[in-house]
Amino acid sequence: xxxxxxxxxxxxxxxxxxxxxxxxxxxxxxxxxxxxxxxxxxxxxxxxxxxxxxxxxxxxxxxxxxxxxxxxxxxxxxxxxxxxxxxxxxxxxxxxxxxxxxxxxxxxxxxxxxxxxxxxxxxxxxxxxxxxxxxxxxxxxxxxxxxxxxxxxxxxxxxxxxxxxxxxxxxxxxxxxxxxxxxxxxxxxxxxxxxxxxxxxxxxxxxxxxxxxxxxxxxxxxxxxxxxxxxxxxxxxxxxxxxxxxxxxxxx
Amino acid sequence: xxxxxxxxxxxxxxxxxxxxxxxxxxxxxxxxxxxxxxxxxxxxxxxxxxxxxxxxxxxxxxxxxxxxxxxxxxxxxxxxxxxxxxxxxxxxxxxxxxxxxxxxxxxxxxxxxxxxxxxxxxxxxxxxxxxxxxxxxxxxxxxxxxxxxxxxxxxxxxxxxxxxxxxxxxxxxxxxxxxxxxxxxxxxxxxxxxxxxxxxxxxxx
Numbered sequence: 001x002x003x004x005x006x007x008x009x010x011x012x013x014x015x016x017x018x019x020x021x022x023x024x025x026x027x028x029x030x031x032x033x034x035x036x037x038x039x040x041x042x043x044x045x046x047x048x049x050x051x052x053x054x055x056x057x058x059x060x061x062x063x064x065x066x067x068x069x070x071x072x073x074x075x076x077x078x079x080x081x082x083x084x085x086x087x088x089x090x091x092x093x094x095x096x097x098x099x100x101x102x103x104x105x106x107x108x109x110x111x112x113x114x115x116x117x118x119x120x121x122x123x124x125x126x127x128x129x130x131x132x133x134x135x136x137x138x139x140x141x142x143x144x145x146x147x148x149x150x151x152x153x154x155x156x157x158x159x160x161x162x163x164x165x166x167x168x169x170x171x172x173x174x175x176x177x178x179x180x181x182x183x184x185x186x187x188x189x190x191x192x193x194x195x196x197x198x199x200x201x202x203x204x205x206x207x208x209x210x211x212x213x214x215x216x217x218x219x220x221x222x223x224x225x226x227x228x229x230x231x232x233x234x235x236x237x238x239x240x241x242x243x244x245x246x247x248x249x250x251x252x
Numbered sequence: 253x254x255x256x257x258x259x260x261x262x263x264x265x266x267x268x269x270x271x272x273x274x275x276x277x278x279x280x281x282x283x284x285x286x287x288x289x290x291x292x293x294x295x296x297x298x299x300x301x302x303x304x305x306x307x308x309x310x311x312x313x314x315x316x317x318x319x320x321x322x323x324x325x326x327x328x329x330x331x332x333x334x335x336x337x338x339x340x341x342x343x344x345x346x347x348x349x350x351x352x353x354x355x356x357x358x359x360x361x362x363x364x365x366x367x368x369x370x371x372x373x374x375x376x377x378x379x380x381x382x383x384x385x386x387x388x389x390x391x392x393x394x395x396x397x398x399x400x401x402x403x404x405x406x407x408x409x410x411x412x413x414x415x416x417x418x419x420x421x422x423x424x425x426x427x428x429x430x431x432x433x434x435x436x437x438x439x440x441x442x443x444x445x446x447x448x449x450x451x452x453x454x455x456x457x
Contacts, residue, residue: 071273071274
């Protein structure tokens with residue numbers, strides 16, 4: 001049967017890896033393609049590159065990244081950041097990326113989800129949702145790297161993107177991101193309960209128990225992990241061994 | 253001395269090319285019949301719709317070239333390229349395939365999540381198959397597909413995969429190898445399969 005996945009996430013700014021702490025403070029951590037190839041060797045199941053470069057040249061930088069990664073990364077990889085049009089998607093996939101991730105452009109133009117999943121297949125279209133708690137049982141969707149509230153309810157939006165043709169949801173808890181005190185179990189559960197497409201949990205991983213918890217208690221299909229791997233606190237291999245010991249089906 | 257990777261505008265070609273290059277294989281991405289004729293082995297990759305794929309192969313005059321070359325040298329079909337080996341596909345209607353193998357390509361039943369996407373294990377039925385050299389039983393590979401091939405003859409089945417239903421994940425018949433999963437996206441063991449194919453190609457010469 002299909003395994004649960006561990007996915008290192010690389011934030012990329014002007015061709016270099018950074019790790020945002022609650023989307024603000026950035027710290028350089030190397031060449032994204034080398035780092036992704038390292039994670040491939042370490043046993044990561046996929047890699048996500050999020051290009052956060054603020055520039056008009058962004059379209060060019062994501063395409064370049066897709067192309068460079070194709071030469072050295074032999075696990076599936078997703079590219080996100082600044083993808084606005086069907087043509088951008090086509091170009092990134094043609095260079096060798098397996099999936100693209102859209103966030104702000106999905107909110108601004110939901111038909112992009114529908115159109116692109118029809119052309120390329122829903123398996124390549126990942127919709128990223130950045131959500132922040134609004135009250136005891138609802139979360140609001142934010143765009144533009146967590147700067148712009150949209151008024152949309154995250155659970156509703158997740159159902160909408162599934163209906164439109166998204167193949168997967170990359171769900172980031174803005175409340176938990178950067179805190180290292182665990183994924184947002186409640187938020188993740190609220191979404192996995194309502195959709196039938198895979199959900200990748202993101203934001204808050206501080207130790208291996210956190211990975212287990214969001215898989216076991218919130219039914220996440222995959223976990224996105226950044227700083228605890230980038231800063232060498234744990235290896236992918238250690239994470240997999242631990243999850244396996246906890247009865248979770250992983251590729252090892 | 254090279255492997256020809258058939259380019260027929262069905263995606264994914266570059267990943268396959270890069271993966272072969274990374275293991276030191278010489279490859280040429282081509283839609284030229286002459287280049288395929290002069291190759292030591294050839295590969296049919298592919299992602300997309302079955303009907304479009306057959307249409308593209310036909311428009312580029314490649315169907316005959318594939319059928320001729322397969323008599324002489326190792327041939328590897330990957331994912332859609334694997335499904336195209338069969339007689340018929342039921343993907344959006346009924347479509348004729350290359351017919352190198354008897355059988356039908358059918359939709360994965362909706363009792364399980366479709367597409368079948370992610371890392372799954374293969375049960376190797378032919379332990380001494382050259383393509384699986386150095387690969388242990390139950391190894392994981394990366395799958396993405398909504399249809400699956402059902403061969404008529406059990407003897408061509410090289411490996412199977414459990415996804416709620418039992419699916420054929422690999423076949424071998426004379427010079428023909430087919431893989432439902434993506435070796436080019438399956439990390440080191442996927443690359444090992446490609447290396448095994450490259451070795452077979454070299455030995456054939």
